[in-house]
Amino acid sequence: APPQMKRIPLEGKKIQHPIGKKLIEFALKKKSNLIASADVITSSELLKLAEEVGDHVVALKLHTDIIKDFSFDLIDKLKVIAKEKEFLLFEDRKFADIGNTQELQFKEGVYKIADWADMVTAHPIAGEESLQVFEHVGVVAIVEMSSKGTLTDDYYITKALNVAENSSNVLGVVAQRQVADELLLFTPGVNLSSKGDTKGQQYNTPERVFKAYHTDFMIVGRGIYQSVNAKESAIEYQTAGWNAYLESLN
Numbered sequence: 603a604p605p606q607m608k609r610i611p612l613e614g615k616k617i618q619h620p621i622g623k624k625l626i627e628f629a630l631k632k633k634s635n636l637i638a639s640a641d642v643i644t645s646s647e648l649l650k651l652a653e654e655v656g657d658h659v660v661a662l663k664l665h666t667d668i669i670k671d672f673s674f675d676l677i678d679k680l681k682v683i684a685k686e687k688e689f690l691l692f693e694d695r696k697f698a699d700i701g702n703t704q705e706l707q708f709k710e711g712v713y714k715i716a717d718w719a720d721m722v723t724a725h726p727i728a729g730e731e732s733l734q735v736f737e738h739v740g741v742v743a744i745v746e747m748s749s750k751g752t753l754t755d756d757y758y759i760t761k762a763l764n765v766a767e768n769s770s771n772v773l774g775v776v777a778q779r780q781v782a783d784e785l786l787l788f789t790p791g792v793n794l795s796s797k798g799d800t801k802g803q804q805y806n807t808p809e810r811v812f813k814a815y816h817t818d819f820m821i822v823g824r825g826i827y828q829s830v831n832a833k834e835s836a837i838e839y840q841t842a843g844w845n846a847y848l849e850s851l852n
């Protein structure tokens with residue numbers, strides 16, 4: 603179905619995937635559509651951040667391959683915090699290969715992502731069948747990037763959305779625009795005080811992503827983990843995001 607002018611509230615979205623349903627359940631219960639991106643490089647920083655922001659997010663997005671001292675002890679501890687504070691573990695691996703290789707990267711190697719992640723990101727660039735290897739997790743397909751000069755033009759986005767809509771383990775997409783209601787929309791590149799960085803990142807406000815793009819979940823990295831008080835910042839983003847979401851329903 604084509605995107606509508608009026609947005610559908612989270613509880614009205616027809617999401618089939620169990621992980622998508624879980625995200626919506628957490629969002630409504632916690633009054634949060636915030637995902638914190640925990641782009642820190644040590645286990646201790648990551649665990650501290652998870653404790654601080656956990657009550658205010660629906661998921662913690664990770665880049666486990668940047669963690670210097672990665673171990674399954676870290677994963678075990680994160681799982682405990684996630685269960686207690688009710689958020690999902692979202693590995694932003696951005697798979698982008700043929701199905702067979704992606705399956706190995708997903709299940710094997712150092713990180714064994716398949717053993718613990720609730721959600722993963724993947725580029726749909728290798729086509730629909732390549733995404734079938736991600737079993738028992740929610741896949742978020744990257745259809746449009748936030749950075750300056752990204753190659754994800756309108757043609758690519760249309761084709762990528764098509765792949766996403768036809769893949770049963772895809773629960774949503776990362777994009778900087780409104781998408782069909784059957785998909786959950788995740789939007790990174792959100793910051794309350796900065797317009798961008800010196801490496802191509804571009805930022806929007808929570809207000810813009812909820813009202814103009816009808817996003818379902820905003821992803822905030824440096825705005826939270828680089829702030830003086832991560833918990834206070836998470837509350838600030840949670841409140842700004844949830845209010846913008848509620849206003850966008852009218």
Ligand code: BMP
Nearest residue numbers: 639746747748790791803822823824825
């Ligand atoms: P920050 O808010 O610090 O700019 O972090 C954004 C996070 O979202 C990073 O982890 C980045 O990898 C991710 N991301 C993004 O910024 N733009 C995209 O298009 C897709 C992403 O996954």
